[in-house]
Amino acid sequence: MRDGRAPRGFAAASIKTPGLQGGTEERFAGYGVMGLAFRSGHYLALRHFPASSIGPGFTAVWHRDPHRRWTFYADAPAEVSCARYFGATSAGGAERVPIDVTWTGPRSLRVRVPDVLAWQVHLAATAATRLLSSASRLLPDRSWDSDRVLGAMGRVAGLLLRAGRVRLQGSVPNGQHFQAAPRLVWAVTNSTALVGGPDIGPPGLLPHQDRLGDFWLPQRGLFAVGTARFDTYDPTRHHPAAPAVTPWPMLWPPGPVPGPHGRHPATPARTA
Numbered sequence: 001m002r003d004g005r006a007p008r009g010f011a012a013a014s015i016k017t018p019g020l021q022g023g024t025e026e027r028f029a030g031y032g033v034m035g036l037a038f039r040s041g042h043y044l045a046l047r048h049f050p051a052s053s054i055g056p057g058f059t060a061v062w063h064r065d066p067h068r069r070w071t072f073y074a075d076a077p078a079e080v081s082c083a084r085y086f087g088a089t090s091a092g093g094a095e096r097v098p099i100d101v102t103w104t105g106p107r108s109l110r111v112r113v114p115d116v117l118a119w120q121v122h123l124a125a126t127a128a129t130r131l132l133s134s135a136s137r138l139l140p141d142r143s144w145d146s147d148r149v150l151g152a153m154g155r156v157a158g159l160l161l162r163a164g165r166v167r168l169q170g171s172v173p174n175g176q177h178f179q180a181a182p183r184l185v186w187a188v189t190n191s192t193a194l195v196g197g198p199d200i201g202p203p204g205l206l207p208h209q210d211r212l213g214d215f216w217l218p219q220r221g222l223f224a225v226g227t228a229r230f231d232t233y234d235p236t237r238h239h240p241a242a243p244a245v246t247p248w249p250m251l252w253p254p255g256p257v258p259g260p261h262g263r264h265p266a267t268p269a270r271t272a
Contacts, residue, residue: 006107007106007123007186007223007225008105008106009106010031011031011048011103012103014029014030014031014225015030015050019051020051020227021144021145021181021227023229024232025053025229025230025231025232026053026054026084026229026232027052027053027229027230028047028228028229029049029050029226029228030047030048030049030050030051030057030225031048031223031224032045032047032048032049032223033188033221033222033223034217034222034223034224035218035221035222036188036221037203037204037205037206037217037218037219037220037221038204039201039202039203039204039205040066040200040201041064041066041067042063042193042195042200042201043206043210044063044064044117044119045062046059046060046061046062046101046111046119046121047059047061047062048101052080054080054084055080056076057076058074058081059074059075059099059101060074060075060076060099061073061111061113061119062082063116063195064210064217065092068210069091070086070089070090070092070212071092071093071094072086072087072092073096073099073113073116074097075096075098076096078096079240079241081241082094083241084174084230084233085174085178086173086174087173087240087241088173088174088239089173089212097113097114097116098114099112099113100112100113104120107122107123107186108120108121108122109121109123115196116195116196117193117194117195119191119192119193119194120191120192120193121188121223122188122189122190123187123188123189123223124187124189125187126186126187128160128161128187129161129187129222131160132156132157132160132161132182132185133184133185136182136185137183144179144181145179147169150168150169151167151168151169154166154167154168154169157182158218161185161187161218161220161222162220163218163219163220164216164218164219164220165209165211165216166216166218167214167216168180168181168182169214170213170215171213172213172215172230173212173213173239174239174240174241175237175239176231176233176238177230177231178215178228178229178230178231179228179229179230180215180226180227180228181227181228181229182224182225182226183224183225183226183227184224184225184226185222185223185224186222186223187221187222187223188203188220188223190203191203205219205220
């Protein structure tokens with residue numbers, strides 16, 4: 001398979017020529033692991049958005065521990081990254097840390113957060129992901145602005161991918177309305193992760209599918225290239241971003257705390 005047709009090629013293109021949808025909402029473009037559940041009860045997600053309408057591009061990692069406590073890590077301030085929309089649900093808060101994403105092959109990537117996470121992800125196209133990606137290419141751009149279309153797409157995607165409930169529009173924990181547009185999709189076929197040192201075990205379904213507001217976390221690992229948009233922040237209607245946390249979360253074993261001070265610019269994903 002040519003690299004241009006593999007997820008690494010599409011991810012590289014999203015970085016080289018990042019583009020945002022038109023509109024007045026808060027908009028992002030890039031790629032990420034929509035979510036990956038582990039049998040141990042851990043859950044991980046990745047967002048790499050080189051294009052943002054509200055600030056510099058950024059990379060973020062979401063982590064849920066087996067007690068359903070969420071922490072959001074990002075290399076940009078909470079006010080311009082994922083905590084702006086999901087931080088209200090986070091018991092662990094939001095941490096500003098350096099995050100490294102390196103493509104180790106056309107369908108493999110490695111994610112590292114110093115002293116927190118070492119995560120390897122392997123991807124592949126399946127009959128279901130090929131069908132969804134082909135259908136997405138046929139949709140006119142205006143369809144991605146329609147809650148009705150996105151609602152139907154989410155229901156179909158959940159069934160085809162056997163990922164549980166998938167919802168591409170609704171409200172996030174901080175109160176904004178969201179629309180997610182995964183234009184290209186691949187399945188996560190294998191993954192390993194060390195969290196705080198220990199291996200968290202193999203991927204596997206959660207006993208009960210989790211969600212953040214109306215965003216349901218897929219039960220099976222999915223990687224997507226696409227865009228997202230959210231209501232413009234309104235302090236009279238929306239919760240503020242979770243404040244940055246400087247102490248080490250109690251979940252982790254003792255160790256050095258990634259420095260929260262100073263600005264960490266968004267680091268572009270590298271290829272090995």
